Every structure is written in C-alpha cells, then in structure tokens.
Amino acid sequence: MLVLRKPYLLYLGDVLTKADAKTAFGLRDWCRADVLAEWSLPACPVTLDLPRLAPAAAAEAGAGSIVVGVAVTGGRLPAHWQDDLEAALLAGLDVVSGMHTRLTAFPRLVAAAATSGARLVDVRHIGGDYPCASGRKRSGLRVLTVGTDCALGKKYTALALTKELKARGVAATFRATGQTGIMIAGSGVPMDRTISDFIAGAAEVLSPDAAADHWDVIEGQGSLYHPAYAAVTLGLLHGSQPDAIVLCHDPMRTTIDEFPDFPIPSLHDAIDYYVLAGRLTNRAIRCVGISINSSALSDAQWDAYRQRVSAQLGLPVCDPLRGGVGLLADRLLAS
C-alpha cells in the first residue's frame, strides 16, 4: 500500500484557473486538517485562501510533503516549477505528483531527493507489489461505490458517505483507489497501475481485517460497462468483498464517456450485474442506494427524478451535493 507523509504543503505552480487546481481544492476540502499551507509562483492568480508558506518554512512548520495539486491538460509538469520543488526536496519534503510527466524525469529533482533523502512520489505511476487474492472472508464491514460509467462521482460519494458515518459515531475509513483519493486519504492502492494478476489481491490488501462493526468505504473505479476498464472494476469488486454497494450514475449521459458506441445501462440492469459479479466473494452483497450527479437538473426535475427512481427500485436516491447522503447511510446501517 502506498503511504504519503502528511501534513501537506499544496503547490499550485502558476496555473491560471481554479479548474486547473481542482486537485488542490479537493485536498483542502476533504482533508483540511492535513493541509498546512499553500505555495505558488508569483504570477499565479489562483489561491486556496490558506496561509502561504515557502517550502523551507513549511518544512520547519512540520510539513511532510509538497503536493503538486494541479490537473492541467496533457498532464505535463512545467519545467519552471522545478525551483520550488527542488527547494522543497532540499528542505526534506517529499514531492507528491499525479501528473503524467514523471518527477524522476527531472535530473535536478532526482539529485535533490538523493541529497536530502526525501522521496519523489509519482502517484500515477506507482504500481506496487501485491499478492494474489486469497478469497478469504475478512472481518469488518465494507461498502464499495460502483458506477454505470467512469467519472461520475464514485470518489465523492465514498468521501461523503465516510463523513456521514463518522458524524453518526460509526467507525468508518475511506479507502482510496485512485490518485486524488490516495492524496486525500494519505494512503491507498492505485488500482489501475497494479499488475493484472494481482488486482483482486491488491484490493484485499487495501481493506484488511477490522472490528466487526467497522465500515470500510471503498472508492470504486471504472465500470463493468466500460470496454477498457471493466477488468479493474471486477478485480476491485472481488477483492473488496463488499457487503453493500452504492450505484453512482449521471442521468444526462446516454453513452459511456468517450465511447459513443457503448450505451449507459439501466439502473436496474446495472444493479443486477454488480450483485451477480460481487456474489462470487460475498454472497450477502446488496445495493443500498443510488448516488446521482444531478447538476443538470432543476430543483423540480431533481425532485421528480429522485422520487420516480426511488419508487421504481425501492432504494434511496441521493445527490451528495444536493441534500447529502443521509438516506444512503440510513439504509446501510439498517440491515
């Protein structure tokens, strides 16, 4: 399992828009207690409204890592950000990046890391060594977010559900499977980078034995309906052995994102398929509700949609950003 050193100094370079700094805003919002400060180049117009600390000062204040909290088009790390990152490394901070460009592609950064002993952590590129899955049933309870497609709220739903459970005094842990989730949690398994023989085994490692009433809330990946990524989804489902799933869906999508020949399934079919596939490692698996990205719907449309789908499926229907996930938590804890 990949483990990051917190707390973080969030780095924005000189990005021009909040959208490009999406990762940093996500970290600020979801793990505020683990974020010490922000830093950026003088020309950067974006701010997280956090204290500003230069890398050396952040290190003195106890920071563990500087996190490149940006998601720019193409995923290339601009070369002129190296001064700040080098300074961070020499001050003893790990550099954590989710960019396509590897940190190890910059000789100056490699040299600085070697000098101080700090790490270059390319979250997008770390595979890790995992065992084959054993299939052994583990103690504790697990819920996995799944989807009719990629990129429609599986991470957000898992984070919101973890927060809701904790607010009710339920022992719960968010388990991260993608790069942003891993930065938020401070640890996790980058599922899409594992060797294919060990996908389910990696998911077993991610969510170990726990107390009988403890919930692991596991961030889902991909979709069983995705022609490229369904294998990752299935391995994560099998290794997670979830007692419960939450199905995430965007009602405006008619086809899989970037795959116009692949239709989005009905919610009913999708629940059946996930339950059929998940039964292999947990006979008791059940769907406890639907999480919707309703941003394109008016209030009246959302009310009508929610009531209709809830009645059709006999399940709670939530939007984490519009009313929260209380109904999902109710159903999860009811049985």
Place this chain on the structure above:
Amino acid sequence: MLVLRKPYLLYLGDVLTKADAKTAFGLRDWCRADVLAEWSLPACPVTLDLPRLAPAAAAEAGAGSIVVGVAVTGGRLPAHWQDDLEAALLAGLDVVSGMHTRLTAFPRLVAAAATSGARLVDVRHIGGDYPCASGRKRSGLRVLTVGTDCALGKKYTALALTKELKARGVAATFRATGQTGIMIAGSGVPMDRTISDFIAGAAEVLSPDAAADHWDVIEGQGSLYHPAYAAVTLGLLHGSQPDAIVLCHDPMRTTIDEFPDFPIPSLHDAIDYYVLAGRLTNRAIRCVGISINSSALSDAQWDAYRQRVSAQLGLPVCDPLRGGVGLLADRLLAS
C-alpha cells in the same frame, strides 16, 4: 506484443522426469516445424527423441533461441545450467525462459547477452506497453476459450481447434496469452503481467483486424468464477470481442483449484455469465460448445456424460484428447 526468434533449440538441463519437461514436450508436439533440436546436460535421462545439438552447433544450423523447456517445482532455474545458457548466448541465441527465477538475476548471463547482443527473454515477467482499449469492432472472426476454472484445457482446446480449422482449409491463427502458448506461437501477450488499466487494450493488440473469413483462436485465461483472476478473464473477454466462446470444464472438480470455498458453477450458469459479460463488446457472442477434460471417466462414463450434457445444453461436447474437436469446428463454421 512479445515476439520470439524461431526456430528453437529445446533445453532440458538435467530434469529427471518427463513431467518436469512438460513445456518442451508441448513445444515439440504443437510447433514441431519450429523446433530444430534438443540439448541437455550429460546426466539428464529425459529425451524428446529429437536430434541433439550443442548450442553453438544449433546456432550454426539456424536456431534463433534456446528455450528452457522445463517447469520444475518452485520454478527456480538451477545455477549449474548456466554453462550451457552462456554458451548459447555467446553463439547468438536468445535465451527464453518461463521460470520464476529471472534470467537477469545471473550476472554471467547478463554479461554474455551484452557481449553477443542476444536477448534474455523472461516470458513470465515481461509486461509490455499496451494502449487503452478502444472498443472499436475489428474485422475478422474470433473464438475465445473460457473456463469454469483455471488449468483445465483452455490452451489445449484453442490449439486443437486451430489445427482442426486449418486442416479444413479455414484461415485460422492461434493467439497466445500465457507463457507456454507464447513459446508455441512464437508471439503473444502475457495477459497476467499487463498493467490492469490496459488488459482489454492488450487483448485488442493481440488480435488485430483480419480478413472477413479469418478466425483468431484465442487462448483464454483464468475464469470469471476465480476469486483472484476473474479480472484478467474479463479484460481478455472484452478486448477479444469474440464472436464465439468454447467453455472448458473438468467434471471431476467441485471447487475452484486451491480455493475450496469457491464452488464450480453449473455449465448453464457459466455460459449465461460469459455471454452476458462478453456482450458488452460483441452483441452477437454465442457459445459454440463445451470442451471437457474427461481423463477420469471410463469410455462408458464419457459417452453417457457427453450425450447427457449435449442434450441438456443443445451444444456439442468434446474432449480434444478423446475424439478431437471436430464437432466444435462444425458448430463454429455453421453459423
């Protein structure tokens, strides 16, 4: 895609039994035309009944690779085989191994390869770079062998079906996905070593566009019912886009091999599940028959079993080692 240099010199080291030389016997039987000779240490009692050639002589006779054709317990390459392998490398032969021990763990072999420019090919450890799957429908026809479990005849069935189709004058290519299959075919994709995001993409690369009446016969991997390897199975199924599947089964098994808590499914359920999953990338997928490992059944038992199952499912039931796969080819070509 991994491509090996044929023809082969098959190397037996000093294994003591035919069972330990299973890989070499498989290569002799399935790609005899690509096997030039055998070689072994003086103490080796096993022979393939092929001409004996020392590595240097084999290289002079045109060999491309020396293949370590053994599968010993633990998968460790004995250190005292190094003399022969070093001689082979210095004579210009690639060394191809499917052992757990990496050839690159032996400095003498690394040095010899560097000297001559020959390759050390660890078939078990090569991942390769593959693209994400596109889901685009490719031209040509495809049949994939699938299974109720691992290790029950998916490779053998695919090889036998390829041979049967060719004997009938049908254009057909065996597509290898595991290490022994890749040695036999001389190329292929080691599916279990791919990065999980690219499993389906690797399967697309394995089986490219082809003539409209050409059959790719694709070696299956794992099982959708296997708690550790189902993800590999699903990615291969999606990327293969098979028009047809053959379900492989061992009637004596009641649980998944080495996973006693996981029952073998009924053939009927397994066909339904594979067809459901495979429909994502090929709506016309159909099961064309069952391939059985019947070695534990008497002739009378096999006749009764075959007729009963065939009547129940309305599908041909074959054992490649007991009557061949003619009925599978009939059904495959009938529609």
